[in-house]
Amino acid sequence: MAALDSSMQEGLLVDRAWFGRQGIESTAVDYYLRSGKIESLVHGLYRKPGPPLKWQQVVYSLIVLGHDVHVGHLTALSYHGYEHTLKLGVAQRIRLYSTRSLPSWVGKVDIGPGFIKMKRNLFPDGSIGLINVSFGTWDWPIPYSSAERAFIELASTLETREDILQAKLMLEGAANLRPMLLQSLLEACGNIQTKRLFLWLARTIGHPWYKHIDISRINLGTGKRQVVSGGTLDAQFLITVPKEVQDGQQEPLF
Incomplete structure (x- = not known):
């Protein structure tokens, strides 16, 4: 024994x-x-x-078994203190990012609230913007997205007017994001629409940290992108956004 x-x-x-x-x-x-x-x-x-098992034990066990995973998106934003803007009374499944498929047992283990494997790999350098959060008796290190990375991960999944307005509400409470880390993350991010949408949200809200981001160093691609149908075209970032959100740099989409 x-x-x-x-x-x-x-x-x-x-x-x-x-x-x-x-x-x-x-x-x-x-x-x-x-x-x-x-x-x-x-x-x-x-x-x-x-x-009874806790979901953090499942995540750490995956790491021990050789899976490169981290907790991100809404789950990480909740950890960083933005859960008050999420829907009350709705159990949010744990958002996991992984470089490969998760074993089938992850969906079979009886543990709430369950897991969602996020599909989009935004960062070729997978470790950028991650932090370790200690859990349990043995202080198991579990990788989480920093608030900065989690907000960019969130921007990558916004598809509807309601999604965008909810994300805007969350980002309005994020006055203390670190511009140097955001700069590194945005330069490393491989998804053009995600970067444009995050920067549009940041500009619209107008936190002081936005002024310290050097947009000229960020690859934003070319051409227009439709985020929401029937929206308004933003003149700077060339994405369609909800008409309700105005900061003076939108123009009608003809």
């Missing part, structure tokens, strides 16, 4: 391959199962018996 006790922490989810890397043979795993030292959650996934 010494090998199991010393290597498998409470709350960690592991598979047979993980046991093998710890030098624990398959026959020993079967013994631990029969004796109740570990339990099977779904086929091929194990943990020590204990209290």
Whole structure:
């Protein structure tokens, strides 16, 4: 039992391959199962018996099992204190970014509120704008998007008038974003529409940090982009945006 006790922490989810890397043979795993030292959650996934799982334990376990994942988008914005603008009473699924497909067991483990794997990879340098947040008894480091990165991630998924107005409400409360980090993130971001939409929101709101962003260093591409249908064309960033939001630099879309 010494090998199991010393290597498998409470709350960690592991598979047979993980046991093998710890030098624990398959026959020993079967013994631990029969004796109740570990339990099977779904086929091929194990943990020590204990209290109900938390979603952070699932995320850290993915990292231990070799997945490059981080918590981002609305989940990270909630961690950074912007949850008061989210819909009250609605359980938000955990937004995860991963460089590859997540194992099927992520959707089978009985844990609320569940996970969403975000599809768009915005940053070729995956580590830019990430922070580690300690969790649990062992201070497990879980990568989260900084508020700056999370707002850009949010901008990448805005498709409707309601989405944009909600994002604007959230960004209005973000007076303390760091312009140097935003500059680095926007220069590294590979999605043209996302950058234009974030910068439009930032300009419209007018936080002081926006004035410190050097737009000339950011690749914004060419041509017009339609974000919302029937909207107004912004003359600077050449995207269609909701008519309700005006700051003097929109023009009718003919």
